[in-house]
Amino acid sequence: MTRRRLKVIGIGAGNPEYITIQAVKALQQVTTFFIPLKGDDKADLHLLRREICERYIDHDRYRMVDFDIPDRARDGAYRSDVSDWRAAVRAIYLRLLTEELGETDLGAFLVWGDPSLYDGTIGIIEDLRAAGMEIEYEVIPGISSVSALAARHRVALNRIGQPFTVMSARQLEKGLPEEGNVVVMLDTRDAYRDLDADLDIHWGAYVGTEDEILRAGRLSDLQDEITDLRKKARAEKGWIMDSYLLSRRSDPKD
Template sequence: MRKIFVIGIGVGDPDHMTIQAIKALNQADVFFIPDKGAEKAALRDLRTAICERFIENADYRTISVDVPQRTSSGDYLASVDEWHSRLADIYARLFEHELEENEIGAILVWGDPAIYDSTLRIIERIRIKGLALEIQVIPGISSVQVLAAKHRVVLNQIGESVLLTTGRKLAHGFPDEFGSVVVLLDGTQAFASLAEPDLDIFWGAYLGTDDEILISGRLADVKDKIEAARKLARQQHGWIMDTYLLRKSDRGRC
C-alpha cells in the first residue's frame, strides 16, 4: 500500500525540525511540494532548503503540485469545500501516477498539520474516494508556539482557557469567555477595531525567519505601530504571515 507522511516542518526556522521529522524525510521516496505562485515562493524555498539540508541520500524525487486559487464566493464554507475537492483530485492523480504501490510519499506542512491546515482533510477525501493510503502524521512546531516562545509568555492565564481563532472570527468582537485568544490568518488586522479598553497584544511576523518582527504592549498603545510595521513589511517582501496573542491585561494584578 502507498504510504504518505504528513510532516510538520515548523514555520521558518529549519532548526525547529524534530528528529522524528528528519527520520521521516529520510525514508520518503517522493516529496509533493505545493507551488502557490510567486507570493509564497519564500515558503516553497524553505521546504526545498529543508530537503537539501536534512536528507542524506539524494535519491528522492520531487513533484511540484500546482495549487489552484480558491474561488471566493459569498458562501465561505462552500467555496472551501469546492477548493478542497479540486485539491483532492489533483493529489489523488499525483499519488496514483507518481508513487509506486510500495513507496512512501511526503507532504511537508507549514507549522503543525493539526493547526489551520487542510492537508489531512484533503487526504481523507482521497481515501474516501477509494485510493488505499497509509497515513502517518509527524507533528511540527507551530507559529503559535514560536510566538509564545519569542515573546517569552505563557499562552493561558492561570486556570483560564485559550481560544485559537482567525481574523475573520475576531472581527465579530473579543470573545469574553476566554482570557487569551491566539489569532492566525488575519489579513484585515481585526485587532485594530476591537473596542475592549484593556487588552495586551503580543504580535509576531515572519516568526522563526531572519525577517522576524515582534511587537508587544497595550493594544491601544501599539496597534498603530503594528499596522504600520505590517504594511511596510508586506510591501518589502510581497507577502506576510503574522500571528498574535491577545489577552485581558493583568497589570496591577499579581
C-alpha cells in the same frame, strides 16, 4: 488496488531549525516529496521546503514533484469558497498519488507549522480514503506558529485556571471569548483594530526567520504601528504570515 503510503510532516513555522528529530527521521525514509507552488510571491516558502530536505537528508535517493496550488476564490460565501478550493486541491492530490507514487514508494507532504492546526492536508487525505483510495499515512507533528510566537515573546499562552482560544480573524470579528487569552491566525483584515477592550498584544510576523518582526505592549498603543508594519512587509515580500496573542490587561498576571 495499489496502496499508497504517505507521511504528513510538520516542518515548523519558518525556521529550518524548528524541525524535530522525529521529522528528520521521517524525511530520511521518503522517496517522493510533493512540493506545492503558490505563485512567485511565495517562492521562498517553496525554497524553504527544498532547503530542509537538503539540510537534513543524508542521501540522494529521493525526488521532488512540484505542483501548483490554486488560489481560493473570495467572491462568494466563505464556506462554499473553501469547499470549492478543497475539491480542486483534492483532485490534484488524487492525480499526484495515482501518477507519481508507486506501491513501493513513500510519499510526503511537508506542512508549514503543524499539520493539525489550520491546514487542510489531513482532511483532504481522509476525503480520498473515504472515496475508496487505499492510503496508509502517518502524521508527524511540527512546531506551530502559535508555539513559536509564545516562545519568541517569552510568554505563556494561558493564564492560571483559564482556557486559551485559537481562532481566525473572521471569528474574532464576532467578539472575544468571555475569558482567557486569544491567539489569532489568518488575519487578512486587521481585525484587532475593531476591539474596544483594554488589551495587551504580542504580535509576530515571519517568526523564527531572518525577516522576523516582533512587537508587544498595549494594543491601543501599537495597533497603528502593527498595521503599518503589516502593510509594508506584505508589499516588500508579496505575502505575510503573522499571528498574535491578545490578553486582557485587567486579568491577574501569572
